Amino acid sequence: xxxxxxxVTGKGGAGKSTAAAALALALSKRTKTVxxxxxxxxxxxxxxxxxxxxxxxxxxxxxxxxxxxTSQDELASFIERIVPIKTIARRLLRSHTFGYVSAALPGxxxxxxxxxxRQLAEEAESQGTFVVVDGPAxxxxxxxxxVPLxxRQLAPFGTLNALARQIEDFLNDPRRFGLWLTARxxxxxxxxxxxxxxxxxxxxxxGVVAAILNAVPTPLLQANDCAxxxxxxxxxxxxxxxxxxxxxxxxxxxxxxxxxxxxxxxPMLYTAEFGRTQIEILATAFAELPx
Amino acid sequence: MAVRxxxxxxxxxxxxxxxxVGKTTIAAALALEAALAGxxxxxxxxDPAPRLLDALGVPNRPAEPQEIPLNGVMPLPVGRLRAFRxxxxxxxxxxxxxxxxSPTVRKAILDNRIYQGLSTALAGVADYMAAEQLLDLxxxxxxxxxxxxxxxxxxxxxxxDAPRRMVELLSSRALTLLGASRTIGRRLAILDxxxxxxxxxxxxxxxxNLLDDVQSFVRIFDGMYEGFAERAGQFEAVVRDPAxxxxxxxxxxxxxxxxxxxxxxxLSRLGLWPDALxxxxxxxxxxxxxxxxxxxxxxxxxxxxxRNFRDYSALKAREAISVRNLRELAANIPVLLAxxxxxxxxxLKDLVYIARSIRSAD
Numbered sequence: 025x026x027x028x029x030x031x032v033t034g035k036g037g038a039g040k041s042t043a044a045a046a047l048a049l050a051l052s053k054r055t056k057t058v059x060x061x062x063x064x065x066x067x068x069x070x071x072x073x074x075x076x077x078x079x080x081x082x083x084x085x086x087x088x089x090x091x092x093x094t095s096q097d098e099l100a101s102f103i104e105r106i107v108p109i110k111t112i113a114r115r116l117l118r119s120h121t122f123g124y125v126s127a128a129l130p131g132x133x134x135x136x137x138x139x140x141x142r143q144l145a146e147e148a149e150s151q152g153t154f155v156v157v158d159g160p161a162x163x164x165x166x167x168x169x170x171v172p173l174x175x176r177q178l179a180p181f182g183t184l185n186a187l188a189r190q191i192e193d194f195l196n197d198p199r200r201f202g203l204w205l206t207a208r209x210x211x212x213x214x215x216x217x218x219x220x221x222x223x224x225x226x227x228x229x230x231g232v233v234a235a236i237l238n239a240v241p242t243p244l245l246q247a248n249d250c251a252x253x254x255x256x257x258x259x260x261x262x263x264x265x266x267x268x269x270x271x272x273x274x275x276x277x278x279x280x281x282x283x284x285x286x287x288x289x290x291p292m293l294y295t296a297e298f299g300r301t302q303i304e305i306l307a308t309a310f311a312e313l314p315x
Numbered sequence: 316m317a318v319r320x321x322x323x324x325x326x327x328x329x330x331x332x333x334x335x336v337g338k339t340t341i342a343a344a345l346a347l348e349a350a351l352a353g354x355x356x357x358x359x360x361x362d363p364a365p366r367l368l369d370a371l372g373v374p375n376r377p378a379e380p381q382e383i384p385l386n387g388v389m390p391l392p393v394g395r396l397r398a399f400r401x402x403x404x405x406x407x408x409x410x411x412x413x414x415x416x417s418p419t420v421r422k423a424i425l426d427n428r429i430y431q432g433l434s435t436a437l438a439g440v441a442d443y444m445a446a447e448q449l450l451d452l453x454x455x456x457x458x459x460x461x462x463x464x465x466x467x468x469x470x471x472x473x474x475x476d477a478p479r480r481m482v483e484l485l486s487s488r489a490l491t492l493l494g495a496s497r498t499i500g501r502r503l504a505i506l507d508x509x510x511x512x513x514x515x516x517x518x519x520x521x522x523x524n525l526l527d528d529v530q531s532f533v534r535i536f537d538g539m540y541e542g543f544a545e546r547a548g549q550f551e552a553v554v555r556d557p558a559x560x561x562x563x564x565x566x567x568x569x570x571x572x573x574x575x576x577x578x579x580x581x582l583s584r585l586g587l588w589p590d591a592l593x594x595x596x597x598x599x600x601x602x603x604x605x606x607x608x609x610x611x612x613x614x615x616x617x618x619x620x621x622r623n624f625r626d627y628s629a630l631k632a633r634e635a636i637s638v639r640n641l642r643e644l645a646a647n648i649p650v651l652l653a654x655x656x657x658x659x660x661x662x663l664k665d666l667v668y669i670a671r672s673i674r675s676a677d
Contacts, residue, residue, distance in 0.1 A: 037335025041570060065577065067570055112512075161334055178428075212659045244619050256610045258602025259620045262627055265657065294626035296633045298569045 026051065027202035027233060029145035029155040033165040034206030035216055039238035039290070041067035043206045044158035045303045046290060047236075048072075050310030052088035056153040058144065061092045062137065068158035073300045095133035098140050134171040139187065141201075142194040149200055162205065162220045169195060170227055195231065202233035204288075209237055209273035221285070234286035240273045241266050241292045322591060322651075323349040325560040327453065327461045327553065331474070331582070332564035333574040337595040340660055340669065341564055341653065342464035343371060343398075347663060348670035349460050350385060350396035357458040359399040361445055361466040371398055371663065385663070397458070399448065406444035414542045428528045441466045442477035446550050453553050475554060475585060478547035482540075554587070563589035563645075566596045567637040576644050592645040594638060594676065596655040601631055642676060650676035 032044040045068040048059035059068055069075065069090040104113045144155045159165050172188040172195070179185050195201050203224065207217040221232055245267045273289070280287040290306045322328060323345060330342040339360050346358035371383050383396040408425065415421035424430050445466055452461050465474040553559060561582070565575040575592075582589060607620055642650050654672035656665055 035335070037337075037566070065574055067574070070573060071570065210658060212661075244623055249616055249619065256602075256607055256612065256620065259607050259624060262602065263620055263623045266623060266626075294629040296629050296636060298633060 025199075026154065027198060027231070028148040028153070028200050029141060029157065030202050030204055030233065031141070031157045031159040031165065032204045032206060032236070033159040033162045034236070035213055036161045038206040038208055038213065040161070040206050041071055041158050042303070042306065043204065043236045043238060043290065044068040044156050045071040046306035047204065047310055048088060048154075048156035049303055049307040051154040051156065052086060053307070053311070056087050056151070057089070058148070058153070058155045059088060059090045060144065060155060060157045061090070062157065062160060063094065066090070066092050071299065071303055093137065093140055095137050098136040099133060102136055134168050135175055135188070135191075138168065138171060138191045142191050145194060145200040162216070165203070166220065166223050166227070169224070173227070198231055202231045204233050204236055206236045206238055207276070208239055209269050209276055211272060214272070214276045214279065218279070218283070221283070232285060234288050235280050237273060237276055237287060237289045239292040240289045241269050243270045322560055322562065323352065323354070323460065326459065326558035327463070327556070328560045328562055329463045329465065329475075329554070330562050330564055331465055331578065331589070333571060333578060336564050336566045336571060338564050339464045340666070341562070341593060341595060342462045344666040344670035346396060346460070346462040347383075347666045349462075350383075350394040351667065353394045354460050355395040355458045356460045356462065357397045357399060357452050358462045358464070359401060359445070359448060359452065360464040361401050361441065371666075399452075401441070401445050401448055403441040403444040406448055407440060410447060423531070427531060442474045443481045445474055446478045447546065450546055450550050450553065475582070475587065478543075478550045482544045482547045560590040561587060563592045565592065565594055565641055567594050567634040567641065569633065569637055572637050572640045572644075575641060579644060589645070589648055591649045591651055592641060593651040593653055593673070594641055595653045597652045598631065598634060598655050601627055638676070652676050
């Protein structure tokens with residue numbers, strides 16, 4: 025059973041946005057799903073050829089809504105909430121002070137972002153829907169997830185402590201929160217994925233739902249295939265290159281199995297175009313998950 | 316070849332680009348190539364993958380700049396390569412040590428909770444400290460070439476704009492708002508009340524009592540403001556120096572094209588234009604299909620190789636579309652290509668291979 029909120033992370037270039045878009049599309053076949061971008065680039069939404077609507081008002085297409093949240097927006101709504109006089113709040117947001125306040129309150133932006141995710145998850149849980157977040161790169165994600173703990177150390181009691189605890193509870197609740205770790209079938213990429221998992225386990229955040237192996241080639245050569253003919257040297261090399269990646273994927277498959285981590289494999293798609301049609305195909309990789 | 320030479324003839328190369336395009340690898344490769352050509356080079360990486368440090372022969376978290384042993388890569392006498400790994404917190408502490416007017420102030424800053432949060436928690440600080448480190452290197456003039464790998468950024472300009480933003484943050488106006496030690500105009504007074512209201516509300520909500528810390532932070536930093544402003548100006552001059560090059564790096568993937576376009580436009584909003592666009596991870600040209608068709612092979616193997624060729628041709632076409640789009644957006648600057656290594660670089664030889672593969676796209 026997938027968590028109501030999925031945060032998709034991975035090393036830069038691993039295909040986080042592709043994986044997030046495919047996961048969101050797969051979940052949307054079952055029930056209403058929101059695909060969330062945490063920066064203005066909206067890479068995942070763009071892959072689906074959707075543009076995120078202004079905040080809090082998403083575009084819905086076939087059960088799939090895309091939304092974009094930025095830490096600045098979250099800070100703005102925070103300030104609007106606590107500065108009751110609208111004109112002052114607006115002036116404040118336009119001023120340098122805005123940047124100053126956010127800079128002076130350590131971890132505030134990350135904290136507000138996590139609080140937003142917690143609220144989204146809560147909403148999704150009560151409605152039986154899903155949220156998929158195209159998350160930051162794994163290093164940043166690990167940092168992000170450690171913010172509540174750091175804040176609790178900073179404020180050992182009081183409201184913030186309680187809020188931070190609430191967020192921690194959310195992050196530790198497998199029904200509401202889960203991480204998906206994207207990696208390509210490359211030796212060091214797999215190695216780093218395991219390092220990230222170790223790091224999360226150490227911080228008692230064990231909620232890795234599954235690893236996503238991206239761009240797995242369809243196998244081509246069998247063990248008994250061989251071509252030493254000089255005339256097709258280049259073609260043979262090309263086939264060997266593919267074979268090497270296939271073998272790396274097979275190796276990763278074993279490693280994840282041994283570690284008891286569920287693995288989703290997204291096939292390498294040999295197409296010149298890469299857009300919504302391709303994401304539709306990749307989404308079927310998530311279809312086998314128990315519903 | 317000529318273009319690459321032109322690039323490494325500069326005194327400073329700043330490698331920019333979105334996450335996952337191989338900025339760090341290209342920075343290291345260019346630095347190594349220049350060092351092997353006999354120049355003395357400093358390469359500064361922000362948060363390199365451990366594998367790249369291994370490739371450079373650098374321990375995982377070097378406290379000090381590391382001299383990279385170059386013998387063994389080339390038989391000929393070569394230049395010198397030093398690698399720096401930026402530690403923002405250390406750099407910030409060092410600045411405080413350098414510029415605090417008195418030991419009391421220094422201690423007050425280092426002990427301040429806001430400073431501690433600021434110096435470790437904020438992404439912007441890493442950008443700013445990278446800029447400070449660069450300025451240090453530039454002024455030391457201990458090398459003929461500095462290659463900088465920029466921090467992972469939400470936005471292209473985070474690094475280039477960091478000093479200006481830091482100054483804005485510490486500017487008299489912002490300081491006045493919270494420190495309330497200077498003449499306050501009526502407009503500012505309103506903001507001041509609002510800013511205090513925010514922090515007070517936050518304090519109330521959190522029980523953190525930050526207002527006092529914020530105010531004292533602002534007061535003690537007050538005296539250091541001018542130093543920051545001066546260096547921000549110097550940094551801007553360095554970036555715009557004719558001997559400095561901004562190298563925009565992308566890879567030939569459809570998603571990166573859009574991101575690179577946005578990157579370029581955020582650069583131009585700062586009045587900056589990249590000196591070159593480098594498209595990284597270009598795959599090798601495909602062998603000819605004719606070769607395969609005429610070859611005598613077992614039918615099943617031939618079918619497999621034909622299928623493989625078709626598959627890779629599609630990927631090559633995808634790459635070509637991205638390259639075309641990238642060239643379109645960089646119509647006025649040189650476009651360079653660098654080869655894919657088929658794996659992450661694990662040795663200096665790998666980096667040399669990448670550097671040597673850099674060529675003009677024309």
